[in-house]
Amino acid sequence: MKPVILAEKPSQAKAYADAFSSRKHDGYMEINPCPTFPEGAFLTWGVGHLVELKEPHTYNPSW
DSSP states (O other), rough: OEEEEEEEEEEHHHHHHHHOOOOEOOOOEEEEOSSTTTOEEEEEEESSSSSOOOOOOHOOOOO
């Protein structure tokens, strides 16, 4: 099974892909098999915030 790498943004994904032999597809890149990823890997990216914290009172009502 090939791992999936999620980069924070497109420019970060490109920097990762530049370190490996890869092919670009629509919305993701495919890293070719190599010593680090013997079966290859998929590399994709987010746009905008993927995770956010809840309001402080959600964690502790005294906040």
